[in-house]
Each structure stands twice: as structure tokens, then as C-alpha cells.
Amino acid sequence: MPPFDPPLNAALSLASNLLGVRFDPYQVTNFLVEIEGLVVGGFSECSGLQAETEFLDYREGGVNEYMHRFAGASKYPPLVLKHGITQIDGLWSWHQDVIQGKIKRRNGTIYLLDRQQIPVIWWNFKEAFPYKWAGPDLRADSGNVAVESVELSHRGLSRPSLGNLVAGIGAEISGSIGLSGGF
Numbered sequence: 001m002p003p004f005d006p007p008l009n010a011a012l013s014l015a016s017n018l019l020g021v022r023f024d025p026y027q028v029t030n031f032l033v034e035i036e037g038l039v040v041g042g043f044s045e046c047s048g049l050q051a052e053t054e055f056l057d058y059r060e061g062g063v064n065e066y067m068h069r070f071a072g073a074s075k076y077p078p079l080v081l082k083h084g085i086t087q088i089d090g091l092w093s094w095h096q097d098v099i100q101g102k103i104k105r106r107n108g109t110i111y112l113l114d115r116q117q118i119p120v121i122w123w124n125f126k127e128a129f130p131y132k133w134a135g136p137d138l139r140a141d142s143g144n145v146a147v148e149s150v151e152l153s154h155r156g157l158s159r160p161s162l163g164n165l166v167a168g169i170g171a172e173i174s175g176s177i178g179l180s181g182g183f
Contacts, residue, residue, distance in 0.1 A: 034110075
């Protein structure tokens, strides 16, 4: 399969060869969830980072070699957050407000961390609210941690690209030291 971004792949390859820097995949065990500026707790699981664009097939009369495919609406499944129950009850309170009809949509971010616990990739979700809460299965014969689950309905995901981040950092640096033209 050909590389998606040849200049970026060439730069990464050069950095790897000259500097001995490795670009290993990140582990799924290091992540944080932040909602409206607050880290809402350590989660044992986060799922639902998906986006799907529906399509419509259209068969044109007399054309038998292919079918036209038109893009439709995009949809996002709920984000599912699971963690051990503690006295911190911000998500529970937010869900209780929804039950009482006080819907407050909030934006948030899911950060994937590297081994030094530094955010390296993140996904922003917008206008979310908790629509489902599930408590733990309580069993006297088990020594497992009591886990609760909260599902968030949201209106989309975005992920800043490396190019946008580098351009933004360059603009910040050039502005702070008085350079024109940026990097």
C-alpha cells in the first residue's frame, strides 16, 4: 500500500534514521478523559471512537461496469466510559440532571498518552450528554472492582492533525519572538 502522506513519511523516516527516534504505536492503556476542562476520572475503558458516513448506491441505466455511490449523513455511535466507582460523582450528577430534563451539552477530549504520560493524540467530542448509566454487577462471591458505565451521545468527533498542530505551534513561536512569516 502506498504511503498516504509522502512528505510526512519521508520526514519521519529521515528522523528515524538520523536521530534513532522510533515511532512505535501507542498503547491503549494510557488515556484520559476531560470534559469542559475537567479531568473527570481515570477510566478503565473508553469505546465508541468511531465515525461512519452513510452512502447511497445509484445504478445508472446502461452502465453495467460500476454503480455510483453518493455520500450521505455522517453518524457517531455513543462514547462509552467505564471506570471503578469512587466518591467522585460528577458523571452521576450530570446524568441525574438529564433525567430531570436539565440537558446541558458539554464538549470534551479523550487523550491518548505516551509512556511518559504526555498527550500525543486526542479526539475532541462536541455537545455531549449522558443518556445511559449502568451500575456494577454486585456479587458476594467476587473480588472484582465495582465498575460503572456512562454512555454519552454527542454531535461529532474531530482529531487535530499533526500538520495543524505544528503550524499552530510555529505561529505561536513566531508571534512570541516577533518573527514574520512563521515556520
